[in-house]
Amino acid sequence: MTTSETSSATHSAFISVDHLSKRFGNKLALDDVSLHLPKGETLAIIGPSAAGKSVLMKCLVGIYGADGGKIVLDGDDVSQTNAPKRAEWAERMGMLFQQNALFDSLKVWENICFRQIELGTLSRKDAKAHAIHLLGLVGLASESADLTPSDLSGGMQKRVGVARAISTDPSILLLDNPTAGLDPVLSNHIERMIGKIAEQRGTTVISITNDMQIARTRYQNLMMMHDGKVYWSGKTADIDDAHNAHLTQMLNGSSQGPITMRTGKREDHVYS
Amino acid sequence: MSKPQNAPGDVRSKGLVDYLNDENVRAVLYQIIAIGLIVLAGWYLVSNTLYNLEQQNISTGYGFLDLEASFEISETMIDYSAKSSYASALMVGLLNTVKVSLLGIILCTIIGTIFGVARLSSNWIVRKLATVYVETFRNIPVLLQLFFWYALIPSAFPHPRDALEPLPGVLLTSRGMYMPVPEPDNAYTFMAIAAAIACVIIYFVKKWAKKRQDATGKPFPMLLAGLGIFVGLVFLAYLAGGAPTEMSMPALKGFNIRGGYNISPEFMAVLIGLTVYTSTYVAEVVRSGIQAVPNGQWEAADSLGIKRSVALRKVILPQSMRVAIPPLTNQYLNLTKNSSLAVAVGYPDLVSVSNTTMNQTGQAIEAISIFMSIYLGLSLLTSLFMNWFNKKMALVER
Numbered sequence: 001m002t003t004s005e006t007s008s009a010t011h012s013a014f015i016s017v018d019h020l021s022k023r024f025g026n027k028l029a030l031d032d033v034s035l036h037l038p039k040g041e042t043l044a045i046i047g048p049s050a051a052g053k054s055v056l057m058k059c060l061v062g063i064y065g066a067d068g069g070k071i072v073l074d075g076d077d078v079s080q081t082n083a084p085k086r087a088e089w090a091e092r093m094g095m096l097f098q099q100n101a102l103f104d105s106l107k108v109w110e111n112i113c114f115r116q117i118e119l120g121t122l123s124r125k126d127a128k129a130h131a132i133h134l135l136g137l138v139g140l141a142s143e144s145a146d147l148t149p150s151d152l153s154g155g156m157q158k159r160v161g162v163a164r165a166i167s168t169d170p171s172i173l174l175l176d177n178p179t180a181g182l183d184p185v186l187s188n189h190i191e192r193m194i195g196k197i198a199e200q201r202g203t204t205v206i207s208i209t210n211d212m213q214i215a216r217t218r219y220q221n222l223m224m225m226h227d228g229k230v231y232w233s234g235k236t237a238d239i240d241d242a243h244n245a246h247l248t249q250m251l252n253g254s255s256q257g258p259i260t261m262r263t264g265k266r267e268d269h270v271y272s
Numbered sequence: 273m274s275k276p277q278n279a280p281g282d283v284r285s286k287g288l289v290d291y292l293n294d295e296n297v298r299a300v301l302y303q304i305i306a307i308g309l310i311v312l313a314g315w316y317l318v319s320n321t322l323y324n325l326e327q328q329n330i331s332t333g334y335g336f337l338d339l340e341a342s343f344e345i346s347e348t349m350i351d352y353s354a355k356s357s358y359a360s361a362l363m364v365g366l367l368n369t370v371k372v373s374l375l376g377i378i379l380c381t382i383i384g385t386i387f388g389v390a391r392l393s394s395n396w397i398v399r400k401l402a403t404v405y406v407e408t409f410r411n412i413p414v415l416l417q418l419f420f421w422y423a424l425i426p427s428a429f430p431h432p433r434d435a436l437e438p439l440p441g442v443l444l445t446s447r448g449m450y451m452p453v454p455e456p457d458n459a460y461t462f463m464a465i466a467a468a469i470a471c472v473i474i475y476f477v478k479k480w481a482k483k484r485q486d487a488t489g490k491p492f493p494m495l496l497a498g499l500g501i502f503v504g505l506v507f508l509a510y511l512a513g514g515a516p517t518e519m520s521m522p523a524l525k526g527f528n529i530r531g532g533y534n535i536s537p538e539f540m541a542v543l544i545g546l547t548v549y550t551s552t553y554v555a556e557v558v559r560s561g562i563q564a565v566p567n568g569q570w571e572a573a574d575s576l577g578i579k580r581s582v583a584l585r586k587v588i589l590p591q592s593m594r595v596a597i598p599p600l601t602n603q604y605l606n607l608t609k610n611s612s613l614a615v616a617v618g619y620p621d622l623v624s625v626s627n628t629t630m631n632q633t634g635q636a637i638e639a640i641s642i643f644m645s646i647y648l649g650l651s652l653l654t655s656l657f658m659n660w661f662n663k664k665m666a667l668v669e670r
Contacts, residue, residue, distance in 0.1 A: 061575045090577025097575075101568035105590035115576040118586070124486040164576075 014039035014204055015060070015172065020069035020079075022055055029055040031228040032069070037221065039074075039171075042198065042205040044219035044236070046212065046251060051225040053208045054098065057174050060206070061095045062086050073172070090115075094165035095174040098208075100157045102149035102164070108135070109145035112164045134163040137197060155186050162194060166201075173198055175207040179214070187211075191218055212248050224250065321637065328634075336633045337362075343628055345620045347536055358629050365625030366646060372539065372621065373608040373650070376546040380607060381600075383547065384554025391559050402555070410552035415613050417549055422541035422617040432529050441532070443522050449535040450522035459513020466509035470502040477501070538619035542611065550607045557603065561596030562588070593665040601658035605651050612647070622646060 013036035022030040030052045037043050045053045058064045060071060065081040072078070073092075076085035102111050109131035116122040122130060132142040138159040149157055158178065165173060178194060179187035195218055198205045209215050215222055216236050223233040224247055232247060239247070291297060325332055337359040344354050348364045349371065390402035409417070426446040430436060436444040441452035454460065481492035522532030565588050573583035614621040622643050630639040 058571065062577075063571050063574050087577055090575070093575075095572075095575045097568055097572055099566070099568055101566070101572035103569060103572070103587045105587055114573075114586075115578065118578055118582055120485070120491045123488050 013037060014041075014074055015206070016070075016072045017056075017060070018070045018072075020056070020059060020066055020071065022052075022059060022064060022067050028228050030059070033225075033228070033230055034069075035223060035230070035233065037204060037206070039204055040202050041221060042195075042219045043207070043221040043223060044215035045206065045208045045223045045225060046210065046215050046247070047225035047231070048251060050227075052228040053225055054176055055228075056225070057095070057176055057206065057208060060172075061093055061174055062090065091168050092170050093172045093174065094168060094170035096158075096161045096165045096176060096178055098176040098180055100149075100161040102157055102160060104149055106148070107145065108147050108149065108152070108160055111149065111160060112167050114164070115168060130167070131163070134167055135160075137166075138163045138193060155182055155190070158182065158190060159193075162190070162197075166197060166203075169201065171202075171204060173203045173205045175205065177208050177210070179209070179211070187214070210251070212244070212251060216244070226250065330634050332635075332638070334638055336629075336635050336638070339633070341629070341632075343632070345625065346618075347534075347539065347620060358633070361625050361629060362622070362642060365620060365622035368620055368625075369608075369611055369614075369622040370650070372542050372546065372614065372619070373611045376543055376550065376607050376611065377604050379543070379547040380550040380554050380603070384551040385558050387551065387555035388558025389562070391555060392562060406552045406555050409548050410556075412549075414545060414549040414610055415616060418541055418545040418613055418617050421544045422537065425537040425540055432524060432527065435524070435529065441519075441521055443529060443532075445529065446537070447528065447534075448537045448540060450529050450532045451535070452519045452521045453533045454516065455518040455520050457513065457516040457518070459510055459516050462509040462513045463506050466505045467502065470505040473501055473505075474498045536619070538614070538617050541617050542614045542619045542621075546607050546610055549610070550603050553603045553606075554600065557596050557599045558592075560599075561592035564595040565591045590665060593662075597658060597662040597665060601655060601662075604654050604658065608650055608654060609647060 015035070015037040017033060017035045020030050020033045021028065033052070033056060035043070045056065047053055055064065059066055062078065062081050066079040070077060070079050073085075073089055076089065077083060078086050078089055080086075102108075103114065106114065109128045110117060112131040112134055113122060113127035116127050116130070117124060128145065132145050135142060135145060140156060140159050140163075144152065144156065144160075149160065152160065162178070165175075173194075175194065179190055182190065191214055194205070194207075197203070205219075207219065216239065219236055221234070222236045222239065224231040231250065232243075292301075322332065338357050340354075341356055341358045341361040342354050343361070345352055345361065345364050347368065349367045350360070350364060352360055352364050387402045387405055390398050391406065393399045393402070425448070429444050429446045432443075432445045432447055435450075438444060443450040477497060478494055481494055481497075485491055520531045520533075522529050522534075525531075569587050569591070570580075570583060573587050574580075578587075611621060612623045615624040615627060618624070626639045626643045630636045633639075
């Protein structure tokens with residue numbers, strides 16, 4: 001699936017990224033990244049920090065536009081943020097952010113159905129009912145609908161983030177470190193919950209993780225990134241012990257791939 | 273009472289030192305002593321003042337307010353002449369203070385917001401220019417800035433004879449700015465009433481629109497409809513009032529310009545000085561407010577396919593407001609209080625008029641008590657309004 005040389009795979013791919021590049025100032029955050037994923041399959045992206053995993057995900061969801069290369073989703077070219085099909089894909093894609101990025105100014109149920117409320121596709125009454133249904137799916141009581149995100153614990157916030165990501169019943173689910181900052185028991189629980197929801201709905205899932213164990217056991221495909229490049233990609237089933245040792249070593253940063261710190265000042269830009 | 277040695281029956285057997293060391297006794301005794309000292313000091317000051325005033329044959333009380341002021345005030349918003357009472361002179365001063373403060377608050381908010389956003393711009397020149405503006409005007413005492421503007425206006429603009437006319441009817445001279453204004457007419461009263469009625473209608477339409485959106489999810493173009501109702505009603509009132517077109521145009525007559533509305537150099541100096549100075553602080557407040565909202569909030573809204581303008585209104589602003597409103601209130605209060613510096617450039621604000629009153633009547637304590645309570649009242653009103661506004665913005669419940 002992942003190597004772009006196999007043209008037959010490229011054609012059948014639901015998500016297809018070709019030679020994608022993205023730079024911020026002088027830093028090349030993504031350098032010739034390609035990935036192809038058939039519909040309904042799951043992919044784990046793994047790699048040390050500053051490898052470009054989150055940037056790739058934000059390019060997919062349309063927060064950043066590509067500087068080079070192409071992103072094609074189910075035949076629609078959405079490489080740029082202003083691509084004509086982008087608006088449609090905002091509905092068909094859901095994303096869970098690393099820090100959840102819940103809207104503190106809104107209640108939990110308004111968070112979950114923010115899109116539907118703002119676009120007027122659901123009345124507020126129906127939106128709330130829909131939100132409560134989703135809260136049930138992620139294992140939260142309906143009473144939490146009227147709380148604000150700051151009232152919730154970290155694990156609960158994560159669940160609300162998942163509920164928001166699946167609120168439009170998307171065909172693609174993007175998860176940026178869904179278990180970051182959670183204890184192992186809760187991590188396992190959240191991963192299992194997401195896996196179950198995605199399986200029931202036939203959702204294509206791309207997830208960033210730092211846990212090789214979770215990546216190997218829960219995902220069908222694996223992509224290892226380092227320094228903006230794809231270092232290794234393939235079926236998780238194909239990973240043998242030698243591979244595993246090498247990749248794990250890589251991930252921990254103790255072998256050849258030096259972990260580079262993100263350099264350069266972060267500039268604050270006002271969005272207007 | 274909790275300790276056994278403090279049991280009532282034991283007191284007699286203890287010495288005076290033990291008695292004074294008793295927690296319960298201390299709590300009451302020291303408070304009584306403190307209050308007693310304050311009352312004593314207050315009584316001393318008041319009685320001394322009264323005695324001194326009596327020696328100087330100055331009668332105390334606020335009776336002087338009804339006396340004829342017999343001094344002119346250069347700019348007034350209400351009818352006033354030298355024959356008016358001290359009370360109306362103080363009223364003129366109060367209105368002038370309120371006028372310059374209110375305009376200053378509005379202008380410094382607008383200018384400060386622009387520079388605050390500009391300081392975060394991705395454009396190097398815009399960012400640096402905004403930084404220079406903020407760092408320059410923030411670090412010069414506001415009194416010196418008032419002097420600067422007051423010195424600049426008479427020397428930078430020509431004599432009324434050679435008045436600059438940047439727009440037809442608008443004259444810039446060393447004696448201030450002149451603008452054409454409509455001649456008084458009943459139609460303008462109708463228009464004001466129509467505007468008030470329009471606001472009431474808009475309020476109810478907005479309520480209905482919100483109810484409909486809650487029930488059906490259909491959004492209502494409130495901004496457009498509101499604008500239509502307001503402009504339409506006001507324009508109808510204008511037509512009904514006979515559509516007056518007569519204007520009072522400023523023109524040179526003799527050595528000075530007559531007609532139109534005059535904005536004095538004193539007023540301009542105070543307004544520009546206070547606005548520029550406070551806007552630098554507002555710029556910093558705005559910048560901190562925006563930066564306090566994590567970037568992820570923009571990205572999350574973006575990923576949901578929400579328009580930037582909606583995200584700004586529903587997600588970003590409510591969160592930055594929460595951070596920005598309390599320090600913004602401080603700046604508004606500072607501006608209002610700093611307007612008392614107007615006395616330095618001869619703008620007839622409350623302090624300036626009170627000073628004249630004090631000099632003429634000798635009623636210093638009364639005059640000072642009046643303007644101090646007025647400033648206190650103005651500040652408390654501002655605080656109350658901003659607290660209400662803060663509550664409204666912090667809890668964006670619909």
